[in-house]
Amino acid sequence: MDLYLLAICIHVVFALLGAGPVAALAASLGPDGPSPATARALLRLATWSLVIVLVTGLAMVGLTGGAIAKGWWFHLSSTLFLAVGALVGVASAKLRKTGDVGAARTLTRIATALVVVIIVLMQAKPGA
Ligand code: HEM
Numbered sequence: 001m002d003l004y005l006l007a008i009c010i011h012v013v014f015a016l017l018g019a020g021p022v023a024a025l026a027a028s029l030g031p032d033g034p035s036p037a038t039a040r041a042l043l044r045l046a047t048w049s050l051v052i053v054l055v056t057g058l059a060m061v062g063l064t065g066g067a068i069a070k071g072w073w074f075h076l077s078s079t080l081f082l083a084v085g086a087l088v089g090v091a092s093a094k095l096r097k098t099g100d101v102g103a104a105r106t107l108t109r110i111a112t113a114l115v116v117v118i119i120v121l122m123q124a125k126p127g128a
Contacts, residue, residue: 004063011056018049019115022088026108028101036099043092043104050085057081071128077121080114087111 021042028034034042061069068074088111091104 004060007056007059007063011053011060014049014052014056015119018046018053019112019119021046021049022084022108022115023112025091025105026112028105033101033105036095036101039101039104040092040095043088043095043108046088047092050081050088054081068128071125073121073125073127077118080118080121084111084114084118087114 025034025039025042028039033039061074087107091107091111094100094103094107
């Protein structure tokens with residue numbers, strides 16, 4: 001297996017492990033939703049997974065000498081990724097400070113919608 005293939009496999013696996021817990025928290029409902037401790041654990045998994053997604057994404061850009069990063073799909077998805085990171089970061093901070101699962105749920109719903117757009121952009125690579 002070459003290095004690029006290894007990077008993309010790790011990238012996609014951790015994209016799943018990053019997006020999954022964010023979507024799980026987004027989908028959790030009302031008083032029967034997760035406890036603040038469970039919500040924090042979900043966001044911790046998402047955060048570390050998104051760090052690995054970023055590192056492997058940058059590795060793929062490096063391995064192609066920057067060629068893969070030329071299309072507008074890449075710039076838009078990178079910007080959306082920063083927004084997802086910020087939303088997950090704010091949701092984690094709110095949970096830590098106030099234990100407010102409702103606020104975290106709202107933020108992860110927005111993050112999930114952005115992740116859906118990122119996945120479509122990364123698969124279709126429009127403008128590449
Ligand atoms: C939530 C964030 C992200 C998700 C869900 C995600 C998901 C994906 C998926 C599913 C693919 C595979 C596309 C295919 O099969 O052709 C992919 C490819 C790619 N991703 Fe991401 N990604 C994310 C963030 C990033 C970031 C932050 C970067 C760069 C800094 C990045 C760089 C790339 C590159 C360069 C490819 C193209 C690989 C290729 O087709 O050869 N991704 N991504």
